Amino acid sequence: MKLYYIPTTRAVRPRWLLEELEAPYELIYIRPGMMEQPEYKHLHPHGKVPVLVDEAVTIFESAAICAYLADKYSEKGLAPEPNDSARAYYYQWLFYATATLEPPVEQYMFNVFPNLPEKVLPKDAQTHLSTTDAQTWFDRVCQPLDRVLTDRDYLVENKFSVADIITGGVLMWAYRLGMMKAETPTKLYLEKLMQRPGFLRADEDFYAKVGEENPS
Numbered sequence: 001m002k003l004y005y006i007p008t009t010r011a012v013r014p015r016w017l018l019e020e021l022e023a024p025y026e027l028i029y030i031r032p033g034m035m036e037q038p039e040y041k042h043l044h045p046h047g048k049v050p051v052l053v054d055e056a057v058t059i060f061e062s063a064a065i066c067a068y069l070a071d072k073y074s075e076k077g078l079a080p081e082p083n084d085s086a087r088a089y090y091y092q093w094l095f096y097a098t099a100t101l102e103p104p105v106e107q108y109m110f111n112v113f114p115n116l117p118e119k120v121l122p123k124d125a126q127t128h129l130s131t132t133d134a135q136t137w138f139d140r141v142c143q144p145l146d147r148v149l150t151d152r153d154y155l156v157e158n159k160f161s162v163a164d165i166i167t168g169g170v171l172m173w174a175y176r177l178g179m180m181k182a183e184t185p186t187k188l189y190l191e192k193l194m195q196r197p198g199f200l201r202a203d204e205d206f207y208a209k210v211g212e213e214n215p216s
């Protein structure tokens with residue numbers, strides 16, 4: 001399996017999962033120029049990361065890649081079985097993370113880093129919200145998470161799943177952007193996720209990358 005990868009991006013999510021699964025994989029580090037090449041656009045229509053190539057399967061979208069891998073390695077138990085009613089809540093949180101939780105974090109990030117590479121979203125749309133409005137929006141969409149995480153460590157049946165990897169992947173950005181100041185159940189949940197050995201292995205080059213981008 002090949003994972004097309006840039007540190008600190010959404011590509012960390014499938015890498016984190018591959019580490020949790022202890023599955024063999026090869027990281028293909030993508031440099032910005034490579035994303036514009038027709039060969040790469042053949043793998044990802046927008047020339048973005050992540051992309052996973054697994055024999056005949058070439059798949060993009062970080063959450064879809066993770067859902068695919070969880071089913072491929074179903075014996076590892078990182079997704080409820082299709083006929084298990086817990087699968088409904090697994091889908092709910094998986095889609096909540098990308099459709100509802102991620103947009104305010106992305107808006108906040110575009111404000112903080114206006115020069116982030118982003119090919120799809122028009123430039124004006126990237127910074128049309130202030131960080132204050134993005135923060136208010138984020139706090140609102142965290143409320144359902146706070147409620148469910150008050151008395152459990154993981155989102156679905158209190159068992160670690162890919163829903164936690166995708167939700168944790170989104171929250172990790174918010175955390176590092178300074179959007180999670182209050183000691184909420186969601187923050188405590190994330191801090192525990194970030195201590196998992198699989199996450200730490202997948203995140204190993206975060207500080208190297210940040211140092212490279214912000215030379216002091």
Ligand SMILES: N[C@@H](CCC(=O)N[C@@H](CS)C(=O)NCC(=O)O)C(=O)O
Nearest residue numbers: 009010048049050061062117118119
């Ligand atoms: N919804 C997609 C978003 C993919 C995406 O926007 N990737 C960013 C990195 S986090 C990227 O490749 N940006 C480079 C660019 O737009 O030039 C996913 O979750 O995979």
